[in-house]
Amino acid sequence: MRATHPVFLLTLLCVLLSCVSGTNRTEELKPLFSIDRVGGARFHPFKNEIMYVSDQSGVLQIYRVGVDLEDRVVSPPDRLVKTKSRCTSPRYLRDGTILFLHDQGGDENFQIGYINVEGKTNWLTNDLKAKHLVTKVTKNYLYFKANTRDKAKFDVYRIPFPLSENRTVELLYTPSTGQARAALTNRDETKIILAHHYSNVHGEISLLDLKDGTVFSITKSLNGGDGVRWSPLRFLNKKRTRMLVKTDYQSQYLRLAILEYDGKYGPVKFKTIKRMEEFKYDVLSLITNHKTRASFIELNKDGYSELIRVRIGTRGFIGPIKKVVLPLQNGVIARGDARSFGRGMAISKDGKVMAVSMSNSASPVDIYMLELDHRHSFIRLDTEAKRHYYRPHYWQLIVNLIPDVLKRMKFSKEKLYKIKSFDRVQVHYFLLKPEGPAPKGGFPVVVRLHxxxxxxxxxxxxxxxxxxxxxxxxxxxxxxxxxxGYGRKFLDLDNRGKRLNAIKDIKYLIKDLKNRKGVNQKKAFIMGGSYGGYATQLALVTYPNLWIGGISSVGMSSLETFFERTAAWRRNMRYKEYGNYETQRKLLHNISPINKADRIKCPVFFIHGRNDERVPVSESENMYNRIVQESMKRGDDVGKKSVLLVFNDEGHGVTKRANREKSNTMLIQWLTENSK
Structure with missing residues (x-):
């Protein structure tokens, strides 16, 4: 028998050691998924308590801590609701009662629960096949929207206080198209300001008169038929005919402005706030403390959060604008939607402390307590800017978020790059690289789409x-x-027939990697979730030679079947973006990846939740099966290397800690194997 060559033995040993090393590394990093996700702090209206959302138990739940704000003493957290599925979006009412949302298995059919002052959990809704979302709370009523009557439409409802399980539910308004939510009311709550949304980039502000049942669109005469975003924020005068709004009307950016109307059918006036126009960034959020009359405005600068402090009067800004120095440099104020928590900032009733949920790429989300009234908070900025810094002292509400085994680990930080795409449009990307020297040829790269x-x-x-x-x-x-985040024109550059231009951007981003030391553009994976999963699949069939693998999580493969099977209320909201299912079937067919699945030359890893109401699990199943079939026809191993991972207890995304650990451990092993 011929002796085995020593070089072969050495190579085999290196491969085995590499596999063992990779496995050990993966096990060492698993505690990353044990880092608690926290945020959405809310101050109790009259007690020294703060409530927030955390997945400390493995699933998002609501917790409460006692807090001595003067001495910075925090009691151990108390979990308020003990359910197997997530509880989210908590808020205190005036009497200390707690409102929250709860769904089952990630299906997003949220029910409205409340915890009374005795600590007992009660339910205001019980239709487990419908979605209920709280939109406004006043002294007299709880306003919410729900699709209980018709799954394709959301009606506007309200429930009077005090709350009880034998509540009276009043149907206020049924929109013929789009979705509406109660945003503001007059004093006796007979007139409701509605925020009416037709898509993510088009809306109106309307006035609902409950006395005669009429609805008047305040902004329709201004829009001129064009898609404009409008959000009513608050009234600015006692007559409640002048309101502060967030809008991109006559602008590339969402900014604060003033909308004034005189009665139901009187003239409508739109006024810009001159000093607001100086900021060429989107306004993300606004929070105000009525005792101090201070407003804090969050801006989006290249993806980073900036915060400014100013007083807002009946006609605009009053006094100096002060830039708030946030706890984390190059950070992001965290927020979400009904699936987590909607607000990243809250101010105590006395206006002395603000809770900010914040992170950056190297620091997990924590709740930072900013002491707003500290006597050393003001520090002059340079004379050129003619403003002041507002530098509050701060401390962290939650400690020991990072497991002990990870505390010595240095997390990677991003670098921001800006490039010109095929048509000279500027496109941004962040790049993170491993520490230490790169292997020969550079690190393999994963392109992750939002x-x-x-x-x-x-x-x-x-x-x-x-x-x-x-x-x-x-x-x-x-x-x-x-x-x-980059202006309205940029936002609309991928609509309908321009979809493939967005995919062409990805090609130019890959080209740019040759300028980034230590990155191997020839070993590129593409990855994304939801629309990012769809774009991943579209990039795989459009530029098959660019990739050695793809990862699609809860992504669409066919826009035709997506529109057929997605939740009924979502269909019309997506027509402006993808195309009309009724009139543009050919377009939808042409930009559906499954119709070009034979072009895919690399394995694909699919992840999906069985209870996904947004993108049905069949979208991943069908694409996976098509890839396997095409691979068998060609006689290659692409189908054998592809993976379909479905979680029966998840919806649109993997949220439970155990499932995230499982899916990402499998994913890393798959990436490692396919990058050799």
């Missing part, structure tokens, strides 16, 4: 991102055209 499609990748902490980078992969986080 969802939305009008969302934006921002440099906040993400355990999956760090898991990927710590396992030896560079990570590109792009904001291709169609992303929010």
């Amino acid at each position: 969802g939305g499609p009008e969302s934006q990748t921002r440099p906040s902490f993400n355990a999956i991102n760090q898991f990927i980078v710590k396992n030896g992969f560079a990570l590109m986080l792009p904001n291709i055209r169609g992303s929010r």
